[in-house]
Amino acid sequence: MILGILFAILAGSLVSLQNIFNSKTGEHAGSWTTTTLVLGLGFVASFTLGFLFEGKQLFELQNMKTWYWFSGLIGIGVVTCVVKGIKLLGPTYAISIMLSSQLGFALLFDTFGWLGIEKVPFTTQQLIGVLVIVAGILIFKISGEPKSTKMPTGLKSVHAEK
Structure with missing residues (x-):
């Protein structure tokens, strides 16, 4: 349980840090450019780390429902709304x-x-x-x-x- 709490605290701090970076990027680039950079770099980093740590198992996705494949699209809404929300509020x-x-x-x-x-x-x-x-x-x-x-x-x- 303590490990879960530590991970949750770390996640909260990382999300806050990412939101600041997203907001600052949004000041110099449009929201679509910011979203592309954030999600694009996130994809490259997670793919690289996933391949290093999991190897070929990274591509083994048995019994996963088809609509889960599209969950990454939610990230577009998340990043765009965060950037705009911070800019306005x-x-x-x-x-x-x-x-x-x-x-x-x-x-x-x-x-x-x-x-x-x-x-x-x-x-x-x-x-x-x-x-x-x-x-x-x-x-x-x-x-x-x-x-x-x-x-x-x-x-x-x-x-x-x-």
Whole structure:
């Protein structure tokens, strides 16, 4: 279990790092160019490492459903939406929303057993957990609004008269 937690923490840090790189690439290139670079380099790296570590077993895909072959296409939507979301909302707010969405959909997939996942009973604690996270994001966004540096109108006239 501890190893799983460590992998999850590492994955979270790598996703955050990748999102920053994607966002910076998106500032200098279009979203399609960014997506092509990210997924293209990812393919080359994973293919090379997979071949080095697994050899010919990399190509043994018995009993895999046909539609799983197309799951990589989802990455196009992921990278494009991440780049655009960060550009429009900023990194922290966009990633917070994405993580909440990911958690909410994971809860739905678990609860209903969608896409062949084993069903996990829905609990009130799970709902409360998701709602607390969403509330935290809302509080973060509301409290993170920049304060106006302008002096109130009434004070301007008082200071101007002195």
